[in-house]
Amino acid sequence: MSGFGRADCVVLRGMQGVGVQIEVHASAGLPVVHIVGLPGPAVQQARHRTWSAIARMGLTAPSGRVVINLTPASLPKAGTHFDLAMAIAVLRAGGVVPPDDGQTALLGELGLDGRLRPVAGTLPLARAAAEAGARRLVVPTASVDEASLVEGLRVLGAASLAHAAALLGAELDPEPVEPVPGPPAPERARSELDLADVVGNREAVDALEIAAAGAHHLLMVGPPGAGKTMLAMRLPGILPPLTQQQALDVASVRSLSGQAPSSGLDLLPPFEHPHHSATAVALVGGGSGTIRPGAAARATHGILFLDEAPEFPRAVLDMLRQPLESGTITLDRAAVSATFPAQFQLLLAANPCPCGLLGTGDCTCAPMARRRYFGRLSGPLLDRIDLRVRVDRVTLGADGTGLDGAPRRTTADASGRVAEARARAARRLHGTGWSAMGQVPGPWLRRHLPLAPAVLAPLEQALERGAITMRGLDRSVRVAWTIADLDGADAPSSTHVGGALALRKGIPA
Incomplete structure (x- = not known):
């Protein structure tokens, strides 16, 4: 006696x-x-x-004799996540489950007891299934909320293999089973951090605001305790909320990493803060x-914060150079x-020397050790950093302000x-696919938004002296546009360029 069954699944690259279509042929033997x-x-x-x-x-x-073929075979x-589709295809070959309708995909891992377990990457798998033409998706019960984030896809949850077979038309009355729970959603609490907590360092706060308004990369250098990490942790709160697509x-990406959203989409930009012992793979x-x-990749549309940046291996840091330019990471095996998205803002914090006290009068490091x-x-990495600012230690005044006496800026x-500046940039860049000036390539900027020679003169002089590269000139022009947007100007002036x-x-490179 022979039988044949099919089931649909997907594979991620x-x-x-x-x-992926799973075919099962059962024959005597x-x-x-x-x-x-x-x-x-x-x-x-x-x-x-x-x-x-x-x-x-x-x-x-x-x-x-049972042959299971996964096509395309190449x-x-x-x-x-192929377990459920393979099991259903086997049951169809045995006549237990009716033939497939060609519009239903199946995802889930099987336990030996028949219960369905959630798998990492359910959300991108569900998106891929919808793009492949599926109109209905069967997933473990714990993955229903995650898969339901994909529009146009009817998601059905099953606690066990028998429940899934019954959903697909098998004449079964499955016994209730306890669903396998999914992974806990990561806690997000950074939105409560306020920029007003930062005392003094007005220039650093200005640079943080410019970075947020234009999606520019930022380097902060200063002694321990100056507030570099405090500033970095408050950057997500002043960034615009994510769009639905973002x-x-x-x-x-979080789903691929095993972090499943509990309900709905988190519109707060992600904030990744790896330790300086992180490997290249991490x-x-x-x-x-x-x-x-x-x-x-997990920091895409958000911030990748590398604290104590010089403590990272140089080879690991240099791996960020290509993603900073292209906005993607391609890993070849x-x-x-x-290929993963990597449209992140790079935020670096560093001490000025090994002891961290350079500029305070107490540094004991030799000049060679500092260099x-x-x-x-590396120079190529620093050349991709738009903003470099010094963060100094401050003391608290009697009125709660910093030494400069300026009132604190709130989030x-x-x-x-930042929202107003982004809106101005979005109107200027309408139809280009870019939403912030930090994303605009230099050639497009020179061709479509040229500045007067008198305005560009300081940058051209710095280029002739070798103080900046051509990439540095383009990035400085983008920063000038962002500063002009924050000031409400129609175009950068010499002051903005300066x-x-x-x-x-x-900070010296």
């Missing part, structure tokens, strides 16, 4: 998915199961989970079988290539100014 179509180790092991789950659910699997398959991208992503995103320490930040004030140049050369 980075953030992009490809539809010695009981044996063959899985073909470049299955990875987890897919090969699915045969044991599938037959155990079918038996535990009281269902009947084909008893003869594409490597990895992950445990929030979906962020949630998809920072940019990697893996041999399944390629996972790193901190740079022998059998597969994966060697700060030299861990509400700063976020309002301010941009001063911020670029605020």
